[in-house]
Amino acid sequence: MAKCTISGVSLKGIVSGVPSRRFDNFKDATGFTEDEVRKVVGMAGVKSRRMAGDAVCSSDLCQAAAEDLLGKIGWPRDSVDALIMVTQSPDYLLPSTACLLQTKLGLPTTCAAFDVGLGCSGYPYGLYLGALMISGGGIKRALVLHGETPSRFADESDRSVSLLFGDAGSATALEAGGADGEAPWSFVLHSDGSGFEDLIIPGGGFRERFPEDRRRYYVSMNGANIFSFSIKRVPAVIQDTLELAGIGKDDIDYYVFHQSNQFIMRHLAKKMGIAEAKMPLTLGDFGNTGGPSIPLTITQGNLERPAGRALTLMLVGYGVGLSWASALVRLGPGAVLGHAEVQNQP
Amino acid sequence: MSAVAKSTSEILTWVADIFETPADGIRPETKRDEIDAWDSLGILTLIARMDEDFQVLLTEDEIQELRSVGDIIEVLRRHGGVADNP
Numbered sequence: 001m002a003k004c005t006i007s008g009v010s011l012k013g014i015v016s017g018v019p020s021r022r023f024d025n026f027k028d029a030t031g032f033t034e035d036e037v038r039k040v041v042g043m044a045g046v047k048s049r050r051m052a053g054d055a056v057c058s059s060d061l062c063q064a065a066a067e068d069l070l071g072k073i074g075w076p077r078d079s080v081d082a083l084i085m086v087t088q089s090p091d092y093l094l095p096s097t098a099c100l101l102q103t104k105l106g107l108p109t110t111c112a113a114f115d116v117g118l119g120c121s122g123y124p125y126g127l128y129l130g131a132l133m134i135s136g137g138g139i140k141r142a143l144v145l146h147g148e149t150p151s152r153f154a155d156e157s158d159r160s161v162s163l164l165f166g167d168a169g170s171a172t173a174l175e176a177g178g179a180d181g182e183a184p185w186s187f188v189l190h191s192d193g194s195g196f197e198d199l200i201i202p203g204g205g206f207r208e209r210f211p212e213d214r215r216r217y218y219v220s221m222n223g224a225n226i227f228s229f230s231i232k233r234v235p236a237v238i239q240d241t242l243e244l245a246g247i248g249k250d251d252i253d254y255y256v257f258h259q260s261n262q263f264i265m266r267h268l269a270k271k272m273g274i275a276e277a278k279m280p281l282t283l284g285d286f287g288n289t290g291g292p293s294i295p296l297t298i299t300q301g302n303l304e305r306p307a308g309r310a311l312t313l314m315l316v317g318y319g320v321g322l323s324w325a326s327a328l329v330r331l332g333p334g335a336v337l338g339h340a341e342v343q344n345q346p
Numbered sequence: 347m348s349a350v351a352k353s354t355s356e357i358l359t360w361v362a363d364i365f366e367t368p369a370d371g372i373r374p375e376t377k378r379d380e381i382d383a384w385d386s387l388g389i390l391t392l393i394a395r396m397d398e399d400f401q402v403l404l405t406e407d408e409i410q411e412l413r414s415v416g417d418i419i420e421v422l423r424r425h426g427g428v429a430d431n432p
Contacts, residue, residue, distance in 0.1 A: 039387065040387070043387050043390070159386060160386050195406070198406075223386055223389070223390060224386070224389045224390065224393060224409045225406045225409060227390050227393055227394075228403065228404050228405070231393070231394075231397055231403055232403050263390060263391075263394070267394045267397070267398075270398075271397065271398075
């Protein structure tokens with residue numbers, strides 16, 4: 001079973017990045033009656049979203065976040081040993097977006113850089129890989145970037161995905177050396193590809209290279225199956241993570257979930273007896289931004305940070321793959337949080 | 347039988363409540379497309395209420411099976427959620 005604890009790594013900072021262009025679901029949505037919008041917004045909880053449009057890629061959002069983060073934490077560019085880019089909306093099928101970002105960010109050519117093709121579960125996986133590389137030795141500083149532009153692969157006329165998706169990027173800095181006496185981080189990582197068709201862009205890959213039907217290039221989602229999967233898997237992965245860490249449910253300061261849909265998230269919170277105050281929601285302002293919704297919610301979810309003590313965060317990603325994962329990490333009092341915007345107003 | 351099992355008539359009222367529709371319009375033979383609120387959002391509410399009220403987690407196959415109110419009763423019966431016999 002894929003579960004492990006990792007020590008000796010600290011989280012230096014997280015910056016999220018979104019496009020400046022704001023889409024108000026009530027004012028800007030066309031092709032829907034007011035009642036339809038109200039119903040969807042009432043359920044999913046998405047009032048407005050940030051939209052990348054045709055010119056902004058997930059790499060641009062991550063670049064802006066990383067530039068801001070590197071400035072804030074004062075890391076010289078040549079001190080970064082590894083860059084991991086987690087995305088399912090890459091600039092190109094090849095090369096890896098991580099290589100583009102290595103040069104755009106002015107990182108040294110001695111830096112390891114690679115992509116990870118995961119979506120909703122990508123942030124815990126990315127943190128796991130970054131922490132693992134550091135704990136393996138040789139790498140002292142790693143940047144984990146996670147960005148998606150789901151609004152660019154969603155067909156707004158498809159009622160199962162419309163009004164839901166926004167775009168976001170993020171940058172997270174990991175460094176060797178944990179705080180004295182700090183408990184290790186815990187990770188549980190799972191997958192079930194039998195549900196691969198429940199959330200899929202069927203066309204444009206090498207299984208279906210150039211489909212004639214343009215809709216095959218857009219995402220297709222079976223919301224009922226994804227919800228059913230979430231109810232089954234999320235409580236279990238949280239329970240497994242708590243047991244692995246040897247702590248109780250109440251020892252977690254915040255449960256930061258992938259912001260999938262307000263109805264689903266509230267059901268999960270109720271089912272697990274998690275107080276809503278411990279589960280920040282950013283869907284209202286940003287929509288479902290895929291996996292980057294976790295770092296976005298850490299920076300934008302109004303987390304209270306008591307002086308002199310690290311926050312214990314349970315981060316849970318679940319969805320496309322199907323894939324789900326948790327990361328139980330500590331956000332120390334010195335860790336920097338920030339938020340950047342990429343200007344793309346029409 | 348589940349500790350939370352309901353009679354068939356209680357389930358009909360329960361279905362009506364989920365889809366916010368008058369109970370007298372809900373019979374086992376009522377089809378999915380005859381219930382306005384049983385759409386892609388309504389199915390999420392149904393899945394959530396099955397979990398909350400009966401502790402029943404539906405499989406993907408069971409979700410695909412649900413085409414009428416009778417199918418809902420049948421799935422619940424299989425999970426011990428129905429107190430009376432057909």
